Amino acid sequence: MSAVLTAQEPSAKYLVNLQQPLVRHFDLIAQAPGGVARLRELILTLAVQGKLVPQEPSDEPASELLKKIRTEKDRLIAEGKIKRDKPLAEIADEEKPFELPAGWEWVRLNALLQKIGAGSTPLGGREVYVSSGVKFLRSQNVWDDGLRLASVAYIKPETHAKMSGTVVVANDLLFNITGASIGRCAVVPGDFDEANVSQHVTILRAVIPALNAFLHKVLVSRHVQQTVMDVQVGVSREGLSIAKLGQFLIPVPPLAEQSRIVTRVEELMQLCDALEASGQLEAKQHGQLASTLLGTLTQSETPEALADNWQRIATHFDVLLDRPEAVDALEQTILQLAVRGLLVPQDPTDEPASVLLQKIRTEKNHLIAHGKIKRDKPLPLITDEEKPFELPQGWEWARFPELGEFGRGKSKHRPRNDPALFNPPIYPVVQTGEVARAKGVIQAYHSKYSEIGLAQSRLWPEGTLCITIAANIADAALLGFDACFPDSVVGFVPAQTLGNAKYFLAFMETARNELIKFAPATAQKNINLEILGALLIPVPPLAEMSRIVTRVNELRSHCADLRQRLAALQSGQKQLATALIENAT
Numbered sequence: 001m002s003a004v005l006t007a008q009e010p011s012a013k014y015l016v017n018l019q020q021p022l023v024r025h026f027d028l029i030a031q032a033p034g035g036v037a038r039l040r041e042l043i044l045t046l047a048v049q050g051k052l053v054p055q056e057p058s059d060e061p062a063s064e065l066l067k068k069i070r071t072e073k074d075r076l077i078a079e080g081k082i083k084r085d086k087p088l089a090e091i092a093d094e095e096k097p098f099e100l101p102a103g104w105e106w107v108r109l110n111a112l113l114q115k116i117g118a119g120s121t122p123l124g125g126r127e128v129y130v131s132s133g134v135k136f137l138r139s140q141n142v143w144d145d146g147l148r149l150a151s152v153a154y155i156k157p158e159t160h161a162k163m164s165g166t167v168v169v170a171n172d173l174l175f176n177i178t179g180a181s182i183g184r185c186a187v188v189p190g191d192f193d194e195a196n197v198s199q200h201v202t203i204l205r206a207v208i209p210a211l212n213a214f215l216h217k218v219l220v221s222r223h224v225q226q227t228v229m230d231v232q233v234g235v236s237r238e239g240l241s242i243a244k245l246g247q248f249l250i251p252v253p254p255l256a257e258q259s260r261i262v263t264r265v266e267e268l269m270q271l272c273d274a275l276e277a278s279g280q281l282e283a284k285q286h287g288q289l290a291s292t293l294l295g296t297l298t299q300s301e302t303p304e305a306l307a308d309n310w311q312r313i314a315t316h317f318d319v320l321l322d323r324p325e326a327v328d329a330l331e332q333t334i335l336q337l338a339v340r341g342l343l344v345p346q347d348p349t350d351e352p353a354s355v356l357l358q359k360i361r362t363e364k365n366h367l368i369a370h371g372k373i374k375r376d377k378p379l380p381l382i383t384d385e386e387k388p389f390e391l392p393q394g395w396e397w398a399r400f401p402e403l404g405e406f407g408r409g410k411s412k413h414r415p416r417n418d419p420a421l422f423n424p425p426i427y428p429v430v431q432t433g434e435v436a437r438a439k440g441v442i443q444a445y446h447s448k449y450s451e452i453g454l455a456q457s458r459l460w461p462e463g464t465l466c467i468t469i470a471a472n473i474a475d476a477a478l479l480g481f482d483a484c485f486p487d488s489v490v491g492f493v494p495a496q497t498l499g500n501a502k503y504f505l506a507f508m509e510t511a512r513n514e515l516i517k518f519a520p521a522t523a524q525k526n527i528n529l530e531i532l533g534a535l536l537i538p539v540p541p542l543a544e545m546s547r548i549v550t551r552v553n554e555l556r557s558h559c560a561d562l563r564q565r566l567a568a569l570q571s572g573q574k575q576l577a578t579a580l581i582e583n584a585t
């Protein structure tokens with residue numbers, strides 16, 4: 001990459017300004033987490049500090065440029081085209097954030113502008129928008145790389161005529177002053193017709209249009225963006241006053257150097273675009289490679305075929321497992337192999353799953369006869385067409401209701417609805433979010449029921465498999481304590497014959513994507529108890545089930561170790577990139 005950079009430069013002076021070690025390690029920085037974004041930030045930082053291109057002694061200094069700006073501003077005032085500006089405070093040495101090269105000057109933003117003012121929203125808000133007319137620009141249309149007009153609103157010409165003070169013209173700079181997009185800045189194209197802006201956007205109109213390109217680079221640089229963060233006002237919503245914005249310090253180079261800086265910034269930003277696109281393409285190709293190779297494992301029909309496929313892939317693990325997403329895919333593959341009977345060998349001496357299911361049925365009948373649980377509804381026979389894959393010898397297909405107690409939670413109320421349900425707090429209440437965040441075993445909760453609260457719910461035992469059926473669909477985790485949960489969570493208490501639900505937790509992680517398909521395409525996605533109860537579960541012999549859980553835990557531990565090593569490697573890359581960038585600036 002350094003060859004690309006240096007080949008474009010007519011002399012070696014550029015390397016002095018952009019720092020030769022930085023150029024040499026451009027690719028290295030880009031490969032670090034968030035590297036391209038940091039390169040973009042660095043390029044702008046070097047640009048506004050006068051370190052990106054060499055200074056030319058023959059350039060007319062910025063002090064002369066500022067005199068011309070003042071003269072032009074006075075002319076506009078004399079002709080009544082703009083109002084006389086208030087005197088600006090002197091810039092003290094302690095205010096200046098960094099030293100400028102010879103020929104540069106510090107000024108306040110207002111000194112460069114003939115107009116600085118926010119827009120306004122017409123009375124009636126969205127009610128006054130029409131399908132066509134005059135563009136009405138809002139903060140969502142203003143981006144650092146330009147205006148995005150796909151979602152632009154329109155107002156009637158007569159409404160536009162009443163808002164003359166908020167008219168945008170070609171070559172204006174638009175700067176967002178409120179909301180999450182505060183600090184975003186766009187240059188209005190030279191061929192733009194006209195528009196108005198909302199009160200969330202400020203119009204910055206330079207006295208001399210030739211200032212626009214460089215001024216835009218300054219406004220989107222870290223120098224200004226950090227100032228925005230430091231001085232914004234508002235308790236719950238970010239905000240920046242126009243008065244404070246006008247006082248921002250702007251480094252001004254000679255006009256000729258401004259042009260060279262803008263040209264170089266745009267060249268380097270194009271290089272960043274290429275690096276970013278290359279990284280995205282590489283990530284996509286790597287994802288396809290991982291999906292294809294790991295897919296051969298789950299498509300193996302026999303342990304022998306799996307061993308061959310595994311050996312073939314293992315030789316490429318250094319390339320395949322070089323990022324966290326690939327480790328995630330490997331972990332999901334391990335779970336798929338586990339529930340297909342391909343992760344551990346079958347033992348012909350194991351008691352088959354058919355006998356295990358008979359024992360569970362006998363256990364459930366005993367509990368029903370003694371009134372401990374309700375009689376479950378008869379389930380339809382499982383047809384061959386329903387079976388998603390072939391099971392090993394000794395395995396059987398079953399459903400949750402056949403394997404233990406299965407039902408929805410009953411708790412609907414939150415503390416704000418009925419305080420009596422929660423005072424005094426005694427019994428833990430687990431919500432869907434706590435299931436989703438558990439990563440295996442639920443250890444946290446944020447509220448407790450009183451005896452009154454428990455009376456309208458029920459207490460599920462430690463070890464219950466909790467499965468969400470609303471919001472975060474099909475997330476699953478085991479209860480780490482006795483607890484209640486709402487009807488957006490389904491509980492599965494395995495029959496005592498099974499021992500625990502750890503195998504079924506692993507199975508649920510393989511079934512999540514399939515269950516999500518049943519959720520309606522609405523904002524609040526959910527599935528019902530019937531859908532979850534009809535899910536086909538591959539059931540191995542009990543002894544093999546135990547071996548599977550042990551092996552899954554071992555392999556997942558290895559995956560966790562690999563993630564830690566990758567995280568340490570990425571951290572090292574990031575630290576190195578930071579050191580190189582700090583050295584450059």
